[in-house]
Amino acid sequence: MPRNKNRVVIFDTTLRDGEQSPGFSMSIEEKLTLARQLAKLKVDVIEAGFPRSSPGDFESVRKIASVVKGPIIAGLARAIDADIDSCNEALKPAKKKRIHTFIGTSEQHIKFQMRSTHSKVLKMAVKAVTRAKGYVKDVEFSAMDAVRTDRKFLYDILEAAIDAGATTVNIPDTVGYAIPSEFGAMISEIMQNVPNIKKAVVSVHCHNDLGLAVSNSLAAVLAGARQIECAVNGIGERAGNAALEELVMAIQTRKDYMNVDTGVESKEIAKTSKLLVSITGVQIQPNKAIVGENAFAHESGIHQDGVLKERTTFEIMTPHSIGLSDNKLVLGKHSGRHAFRKRLEELGFTLKTDDLNSAFEKFKILADKKKEIFDEDLTAIVDEEIGEPKNPVFEFLSAQVSSGSNTIPTATVQLKRDGETLTDSGIGDGPVDATCRAIERITSIQGRMISYNIRSLGVGKDAVGDVSLRVKIDEQIFAGRGSSTDVIEASAKAWLNAINKKAVGK
Template sequence: MSRDKLVIFDTTLRDGEQSPGASMTKDEKVRIAKMLEKMRVDVIEAGFAIASQGDFEAVRAVATAVKESRVCSLARAVFADIDRAAEALKGATAPRIHTFIATSPIHMKYKLNMEPEKVLEQAVKAIQRARQYTDDVEFSLEDGSRSEFEFMCRIVEAAIAAGASTINIPDTVGYGEPGEYGAMFKRVIEAVPNSDKAIFSTHCHNDLGLAVANSLSAVMNGARQVECTINGLGERAGNAALEEIVMAVRTRKDVFPVDTGIVTEHIVATSRMVSTITGFPVQPNKAIVGMNAFAHESGIHQDGVLKHRETYEIMRAQDVGWNANKIVLGKHSGRAAVKARFEELGIAFDSPAQLAEVFERFKALADKKHEIFDEDLQALVSQVQEAEAVETYAMESLEVCSKTGTTPKARIVLLVNNERLSAEAEGSGPVDATYKAIEVIAKSNTDLLLYSVNAITQGTDSQGEVTVRLERRGQIVNGIGADTDIVVASAKAYLHALNLLEAGNRREHPQHGV
């Protein structure tokens, strides 16, 4: 069987970040982009350049840092968006502008308030504008799976004629069904006279749990690019998961006539990096990257695997990076060994001072727990990078009293713009008391949308990673904190979220896009 190249287009930094509370800093985006580059992802969609100044700077930083992958910015079919995207991508070795407009009747009527002819005209003009900056232009028909077939063919033909080299027909709202979605690609490719001059792409959302199935159905019917995210991160129920697409194609070579160039051994490390940075934990039974993905508890399964691995495992855990999930580092480990492990995880340091700070925190953690895992190292780097940002609130000390039959109390001392302030409060539990004590000082007027605790590794000495989601006047941020003391981790996460709000670390999208 001759095999075609399947282009992997990762949109973790753009569509993934549109998940409420998944906002990433510029430095965090660069860290993830460098890991995606190490995986040999073909195209990295770095953001929506016109959405905010912060997003523009992040796209520009990724475009400058990444040399081996194409770097893309999203833009509506509006000249201002396209010009802004081009400006952000100036430093890219291989830039791509991804422009889109809605093509379904419901979107054109109620969202755009435009007639189909006007939509087609605007799409063509946008593509022509983008071609003034780069030869690599992608055009997306937002809500493509609910668009009328005849109009879809007309706008696809016009887009290719205008210079679009990639045509994306997304299932924007997760409405598609694998059989009909795949058939749609086949029909369009056969009906459009110049379809051979473009690569067709799929971008599926997971509202009905069909994102991966729909994407693979499109591949079987002629699509040669899949748009996906690490861990399936994305708006609402998420996007097609990169790791599932890649490993399905690799495992079932007898079915799929395509190959990817992904270095799969970096999948698990990348998954953990994204989880740590966004604060979105990976469910244990998640395919490929969940901690139970290669675990066997049933006696029958264990017996089969011991006799012959392939009885219950269709792929090797080592092939996606599970062979390197644990290291033995402790308080006697030297800086060189720690630095070397960070490099294996795709983490580089901006300066010797940053490495020194991480190493100091590593030593402190090693005094608290016997074994240090890769997840611990990821958390340490995130903590240091967060600490380097401008902090309005910093914790100096925390004292909590909680015992059976009494009301928990907390006393906290904070440095607020370098002014030392203290407060006490009671609560229904130690964490509640701690948060109320913080609020005595901060008076943040925020709503707590999410409080989540996740053990970073196994064992009673594991660090607990706490995610706090706060909302204030429409601004949503995620705060993350890690510590072997879960109450301290909770305080760190809450203060991190408050600092992000004070720094204005959020994204404002003029339109959420495909």
């Protein structure tokens, strides 16, 4: 990574801080898909997980470390030997790797969480960094809850960590308590009072409890911090982390004021954001900065008129800069495989031949039902390919539903398993419920729907319905997604998609 003084390192923690927050858990396969996209987005560091926290986390860090090329792969470890050893083990296959070790430094953490003392905590930090340094060159040390830490003690522990070999020191606002001017001043004071600070990159990790995570991070950069920890769509513990897309676009759009750069490929932002939504099934609020559906929509007459005459009247950045294209109408019934593949490539998807063939089949079926195929439709098809477990246990064949104001909703569903067609029916409170009950009877996997979202992709009455839902099965949550011009079929596919993730694990 270039150690240019104006270069801000983007450290992505979507797969660690983000993934550990409720409702965002991902399978190893899903984490890998997202990590590959983060590499295309050109983040500098991917924090892939916390290897010692569970065998699943260890495995996913190891998998990402072996497969994903480009960014540094980081793993999190408490300041405990076993954590650091396990982190090192998981990171071994990576070409560029970082051990990120942390310890609580505030009164609250030292006294109440660890029941320890300042001097013991400082010793533990030094021991942890030294051990990590024995394994890798690139070591990050975090003083957890730094904002509420006694300032003199913070300077001492940072100095000691850098002496022990930490190449990055991170100042987290773990509880999201800081105010931008205050946080900026704190970073300046750290710069002035830690004698060896120039030997390390100063990093910040801000939480959004007061909605200030991005502002605090930018204030820190202006004060000299050169790494920001952030997550796609701002996901993370509680109110989340600083949103990657907002930071990157603020730095890019206001380069005149910020006077720094990131290495992020901003044209990959929209796709990365959508991929995270499709993996987790958690939608973004329409007015969310940068990636919300309305972020670039100029609805009011005055604004539209202005933008048509001259874009810069009301537009500070273009949709194009985050990878959204204006050209939305793309393909139709007569489009061939070549045009299909080419458009997918323009949208940033490169599929393996098998996946391309099956996506093309789905495209043909859709094109028969719907005259115009939009970029959103193509993205949904590809998302289905990505979200679908390889060789799903159950394949969807058909669903027939009868429902109405005065009838009991009844559904008959056909699925395929190992070449055999399985049929059963179910009744329910409504057509979707009846369909899910029928699938439950066939698969013998019972779940409870905890969220259900439907939205239309594109415009028109024949638009594709896109269903994302979350199902709780045996205390585990699975996300499912399905799309079709028939919303009942889309629901059945989404439910089955979640069931298949459970069935694979069985």
